[in-house]
Amino acid sequence: MDLRFSPEEEAFREKVRAWVREKLPQDIREKVDRGFELSCDDLRRWMKILSAEGWIATNWDKKDGGPGFTAGQKYLFEDELFLGGAPRTIHFGTRMVGPVLLAFGTEEQKRKYIPKILTSEEIWSQGYSEPGSGSDLASLKLSAVRDGDHYVVNGTKIWSSHAHCADRMFALTRTSTTGKKQEGITCLLIDLKAPGVTIRPIITIDGRHVFNQEFFDDVRVPVEDRVGEEGEGWRIAKYLLGHERSNASWISITKRTLVKTKEIAAEERVSGGRLIDDEVFRHKIADCEQELQTLELTALRTLSAAAADKPMDLGQAGLIKLRTAEVIKRVNELSMEAGAYYAQPFEPQAIRGGWNEEPVGPDYLFRMAPDYFEARAMSIAGGSNEIQKNIIAKGVLGL
Amino acid sequence: MDFEYSDDQSLLKDSVDRFIQNNYGFEQRRKLVATDEGYSDKNWSQFAELGWLGMPFPEQYGGFGGTPVETMIVMEAFGTGLVAEPYLPTVVLGGGAILHGGSEEQKQAILPAVAEGKLKLALAFAERQSRYNLADVETSAKKDGGSYVLNGMKGVVFGAPSADKIIVVARTSGQSRDADGISLFLVDKDAQGLRVRGYPTADGLRAGEVYLDNVKVGADALVGEEGKGLPLLEKVIDHGIAAISAEAVGAMKALNDMTLEYLKTREQFGQPIGRFQVLQHRMVDMFIAHEEAKSMAMMAAMRVDEADETERKKAMSAAKVQIGKSARYVGQQGIQLHGGIGMTDEYAAGHYFKRLTMIDRSFGDTDFHLKRFADL
Numbered sequence: 001m002d003l004r005f006s007p008e009e010e011a012f013r014e015k016v017r018a019w020v021r022e023k024l025p026q027d028i029r030e031k032v033d034r035g036f037e038l039s040c041d042d043l044r045r046w047m048k049i050l051s052a053e054g055w056i057a058t059n060w061d062k063k064d065g066g067p068g069f070t071a072g073q074k075y076l077f078e079d080e081l082f083l084g085g086a087p088r089t090i091h092f093g094t095r096m097v098g099p100v101l102l103a104f105g106t107e108e109q110k111r112k113y114i115p116k117i118l119t120s121e122e123i124w125s126q127g128y129s130e131p132g133s134g135s136d137l138a139s140l141k142l143s144a145v146r147d148g149d150h151y152v153v154n155g156t157k158i159w160s161s162h163a164h165c166a167d168r169m170f171a172l173t174r175t176s177t178t179g180k181k182q183e184g185i186t187c188l189l190i191d192l193k194a195p196g197v198t199i200r201p202i203i204t205i206d207g208r209h210v211f212n213q214e215f216f217d218d219v220r221v222p223v224e225d226r227v228g229e230e231g232e233g234w235r236i237a238k239y240l241l242g243h244e245r246s247n248a249s250w251i252s253i254t255k256r257t258l259v260k261t262k263e264i265a266a267e268e269r270v271s272g273g274r275l276i277d278d279e280v281f282r283h284k285i286a287d288c289e290q291e292l293q294t295l296e297l298t299a300l301r302t303l304s305a306a307a308a309d310k311p312m313d314l315g316q317a318g319l320i321k322l323r324t325a326e327v328i329k330r331v332n333e334l335s336m337e338a339g340a341y342y343a344q345p346f347e348p349q350a351i352r353g354g355w356n357e358e359p360v361g362p363d364y365l366f367r368m369a370p371d372y373f374e375a376r377a378m379s380i381a382g383g384s385n386e387i388q389k390n391i392i393a394k395g396v397l398g399l
Numbered sequence: 400m401d402f403e404y405s406d407d408q409s410l411l412k413d414s415v416d417r418f419i420q421n422n423y424g425f426e427q428r429r430k431l432v433a434t435d436e437g438y439s440d441k442n443w444s445q446f447a448e449l450g451w452l453g454m455p456f457p458e459q460y461g462g463f464g465g466t467p468v469e470t471m472i473v474m475e476a477f478g479t480g481l482v483a484e485p486y487l488p489t490v491v492l493g494g495g496a497i498l499h500g501g502s503e504e505q506k507q508a509i510l511p512a513v514a515e516g517k518l519k520l521a522l523a524f525a526e527r528q529s530r531y532n533l534a535d536v537e538t539s540a541k542k543d544g545g546s547y548v549l550n551g552m553k554g555v556v557f558g559a560p561s562a563d564k565i566i567v568v569a570r571t572s573g574q575s576r577d578a579d580g581i582s583l584f585l586v587d588k589d590a591q592g593l594r595v596r597g598y599p600t601a602d603g604l605r606a607g608e609v610y611l612d613n614v615k616v617g618a619d620a621l622v623g624e625e626g627k628g629l630p631l632l633e634k635v636i637d638h639g640i641a642a643i644s645a646e647a648v649g650a651m652k653a654l655n656d657m658t659l660e661y662l663k664t665r666e667q668f669g670q671p672i673g674r675f676q677v678l679q680h681r682m683v684d685m686f687i688a689h690e691e692a693k694s695m696a697m698m699a700a701m702r703v704d705e706a707d708e709t710e711r712k713k714a715m716s717a718a719k720v721q722i723g724k725s726a727r728y729v730g731q732q733g734i735q736l737h738g739g740i741g742m743t744d745e746y747a748a749g750h751y752f753k754r755l756t757m758i759d760r761s762f763g764d765t766d767f768h769l770k771r772f773a774d775l
Binding site: 001002003004005006009072075282283285286287289290293294295297298300301303304305307308310316319322323386389390392393396397398399 | 400401402403404405408468659662663673674676679680682683684686687690691694695697698700701702717720721769770772773
């Protein structure tokens with residue numbers, strides 16, 4: 001047992017740190033720093049920079065076009081990326097579609113889609129939830145009816161992050177309504193530019209546009225864009241859940257948020273003194289730091305187990321997802337609390353691009369309430385905390 | 400970055416686990432803690448034979464040169480069985496004080512005897528008014544020619560009734576709560592003027608009040624430098640924190656296992672109560688609490704030997720805060736999920752709850768360590 005990273009890993013950390021400092025465009029770094037919304041073009045630009053370095057698909061093996069990072073390198077890479085102020089990328093291509101195609105796709109699908117994921121030429125989105133299918137995902141209804149060489153898709157998907165930036169969608173559709181609901185689900189790769197697709201933005205309570213709802217009206221999807229067999233969609237989706245949950249990047253992002261919160265608390269005044277010296281506030285910060293440290297160590301344990309070729313425990317990954325959501329919410333709440341009255345002015349235009357007026361109050365505060373409201377989604381998206389608990393109860397505890 | 404045990408560490412874990420399984424059934428433990436001594440000499444000899452009593456000491460002092468990770472492995476297993484032998488006071492605290500602060504003569508005189516099971520120790524640091532502040536020392540040690548005269552009272556000294564020698568923290572100069580002027584003295588329990596009033600603690604272990612009335616010791620009783628004892632004491636207590644954190648993790652695991660088993664077997668409303676989602680989610684929260692505590696106990700073991708004092712203290716405080724949070728949750732919910740049976744003295748769950756509760760009263764509670772973490 002040893003907490004230290006090896007000299008090689010430390011050197012790698014330095015390398016990534018220097019790289020981020022050099023390559024992350026100043027305007028993007030500033031937007032991230034100030035809480036401005038990034039445009040689709042901003043995100044694409046950053047993803048292409050990562051691609052050019054071969055660092056977009058960090059979770060992929062070398063033979064598949066990834067950098068072949070060790071578990072430790074993956075962690076260090078993301079840590080440095082986000083501590084350095086990089087934005088989260090739109091990662092459905094590398095986190096979902098790629099791994100699924102590598103495991104279940106045809107040779108032709110791999111040839112057609114994998115290279116463009118690796119170059120970030122094509123951006124992917126995810127089509128899982130529907131208005132009537134949230135936690136009960138298997139009840140999804142988006143209908144795909146076979147018509148010759150095509151499926152004809154009708155219905156709607158919702159909560160698709162960044163679908164408005166995306167070229168294609170990895171969607172779960174219903175091809176059969178008989179038998180168990182899990183058995184009639186099929187994965188389709190849908191071209192979002194195809195006729196019959198409408199994308200409607202969903203503005204969330206923080207004033208931002210990340211989520212979307214898509215409407216599919218007789219959208220024709222070629223049969224060769226089906227992944228796996230008809231009815232195999234649920235098995236594929238479950239395979240993917242493991243990939244999605246093990247994503248620990250939020251921990252690094254939250255570390256940065258906490259650093260910012262401390263900076264803000266050093267600026268803000270309370271009864272003439274500094275907020276950061278206020279006994280109660282200071283203890284809340286300490287409590288968040290302590291919880292975040294626990295979370296990070298637990299994530300590192302998972303990495304260590306993976307590096308030692310011990311099977312990664314799904315429950316442990318669910319545990320990290322669940323606890324991450326809780327800690328993020330607390331840290332963002334603390335930032336918002338730091339603003340006191342000045343958490344109240346709400347100018348979502350200030351977050352969007354192209355607004356030239358000065359926000360009310362200090363410019364580090366206007367984003368805090370929106371960030372807090374946005375973080376509230378963390379324990380809902382990607383399988384709610386309650387669903388995570390169901391999974392751990394069943395899968396790990398045998399209840 | 401590696402959280403896996405070496406082969407030797409895995410063997411050690413197997414051996415302590417096996418000992419607990421064979422010798423520390425709940426009924427056996429109940430009988431043991433009800434005796435006058437509250438522990439078993441036979442077990443103690445076995446600890447010595449198995450090398451556990453010399454685990455953290457270098458080989459030249461009859462030890463095994465183990466790291467705090469080995470201590471963690473032993474303590475975690477001890478936690479699963481609620482081991483009552485005075486391992487923590489003797490090996491980790493008393494042995495630790497000599498190991499980290501003692502002279503060469505003291506090490507040679509004390510450590511091999513501890514490793515062989517012939518000598519038990521205790522570390523008397525707390526006082527009635529001190530709470531968790533290690534610098535709050537009123538017990539005095541006045542220089543008198545070539546010797547020191549100790550006066551005062553040390554409170555809730557773990558393992559004092561069984562100890563052959565007690566390391567007493569006393570003030571050689573300065574005011575109460577001054578960081579300077581604190582010294583450690585190795586005192587024979589049968590020294591003239593020293594009296595121990597022993598008693599059981601709420602978790603079935605043994606502690607004592609140590610009264611010092613003009614106890615005269617030689618200059619060779621001084622452990623470490625005169626007046627500079629606080630950093631040594633802090634270091635030893637931090638080792639205590641790492642060790643007791645591991646013990647808590649073991650106790651949490653045992654209580655969780657027991658509770659999970661109960662959820663699967665206890666039937667109400669015609670079905671196992673583990674079918675109820677409200678209880679499933681509670682059990683998951685307990686599972687998480689244990690895993691998080693384990694992450695921090697492992698961190699504590701890996702960082703307690705860290706050279707940077709501030710970093711070490713901060714790390715131990717972070718660990719102790721997590722242990723406090725997790726232990727409270729697992730302890731309380733472990734009882735809640737058992738219902739009435741969890742309240743009975745003849746059922747194990749309550750005893751784990753009690754030990755977990757008392758661990759938060761040891762070496763600084765959650766609030767104390769959150770404050771120390773914030774202040775560092």
